[in-house]
Amino acid sequence: MSESWKEKVSTPALVVDYDILQRNIKKMAEFTKNRGINLRPHVKTHKCPIIAHMQLAAGARGICVAKVSEAEVFAACGVNDILLANEVISPEKIQRVLNLNTFTRTMVIVDTKKNVEDLNQAASKRNVELEVLIDLNVGMDRSGVLPGDAALELAKLIEKSTHLKLHGLQAYEGHLMYIKDFDQKEAQTKACMKNVVETKELIEENGIDCNVITGGGTGTYNITGTYPGVTEIQPGSYIFQDHHYHSLVPDFDIALTVLTTVKNKPVKGIITLDMGLKAITIDKGNPEFKGYGRKVSLGALSEEHCQCTCSSKVELNIGDKIEAITAHICTTVNLYDFFHVIQNGEIIGIWDISARGMNV
Known part of the structure; x- marks a missing residue:
């Protein structure tokens, strides 16, 4: 699948895979229907x-x-x-x-x-x-x-x-x-x-x-x-999943990531991303990076920056964009005003997170 959509998105940004989202919705709905119970997500x-x-x-x-x-x-x-x-x-x-x-x-x-x-x-x-x-x-x-x-x-x-x-x-x-x-x-x-x-x-x-x-x-x-x-x-979390829940309940796939940009390469083996504590939460663990496994791992997270250590086999340059998978989806979503919705490598919508910050 083409990743050219990433060039059109300012980071950090929340990204939803539409097809995975639909599959997660359908799977939970079918589960409850087949058992004759109601679903109240x-x-x-x-x-x-x-x-x-x-x-x-x-x-x-x-x-x-x-x-x-x-x-x-x-x-x-x-x-x-x-x-x-x-x-x-x-x-x-x-x-x-x-x-x-x-x-x-x-x-x-x-x-x-x-x-x-x-x-x-x-x-x-x-x-x-x-x-x-x-x-x-x-x-x-x-x-x-x-x-x-x-x-x-x-x-x-x-x-x-x-x-x-x-x-x-x-x-x-x-x-x-x-x-x-x-x-x-x-x-x-x-x-x-x-x-x-x-x-x-x-x-x-x-x-x-x-x-x-x-x-x-x-x-x-x-x-x-x-x-x-x-x-x-x-x-609730099944809708997007995070890597913490996914490790325990793999029945639903990860539909949401945080897109982030490599801003700096200060020393060998270190990259700095434009994704800090104001863009992703770590209350249930550090983020993982889609497609990189253990080759990229979080070292330090401040308000606006994420410093990561990289394997020598990883080639990431300034300006490259990668996707982070949060360990806690609910608190991460509450940091953003909208989702970028992606299907078949294209942006198909910008959806408002209308209840973001509604805490009273």
Whole structure:
């Protein structure tokens, strides 16, 4: 495939391979369809309405977002089924969620009695029915109420609330995503989901409708997504993949890279790229370089520069452009305003990352 497109792109830049993107979308959609469950992809990974609509067109039930501001962006772009997979606590954000529910379905998760009461009070004043899911702590210890009796008590409170409706249970096993040994990951994930399914049954035994169990991620999609009783999964990173996830879940291919230019060759065996911490993140590891394997490796990363060591077999000159594969796709995407979309060696689009920086 021709790489002449690189000459037309100012660097550093985010580049998406359109065909790989489409394959990843299709593969996850077919997985969920074949198992009779819903797909609700987490769009915090790509933050791009165009890609969200591609996922919905392929069969996704709706989307997940992390922030109210993300929900506002995607709702304004025509997405009409949104799960805000975080508790909404502050009064002004609650009002914004209620505003969204005047024209699009926007659900939230809850894990405390006070939050349930605050949401119900605000919804009653606006005469809006708000759908909520109980957030279960399945071992991550970041948020959520414990499965079992504690969740049941919260379900009873929601059932009594005049303007809240229990949609189901949210159960994100994020602490298991990066376990390398699959058998260990499978056993721990199934143990989590067993507690979740039993909690759903307990709630229903007490006469309360609880129709949905949603959770999972790219790292556990094929475990959580096949567990009896789970009705929906929320993977995000599969859409692009990064080399960290790809080493654990090779089912989806790497569709996104950071294009960068060789700026300097200060000494033998060293190149400096125009890709620093403002262009790629390293919170989950150093980037790899497409087509170079271990022949090019990161030495130091500053705000605007990346110094790399090169094998004697590598011939890179000032002005050459190479592609870096990030170890964490979500945080890297949030550094950019748009994607360059490539197909068959040509730039076919510039897609806005409209929810970039939407952190409130």
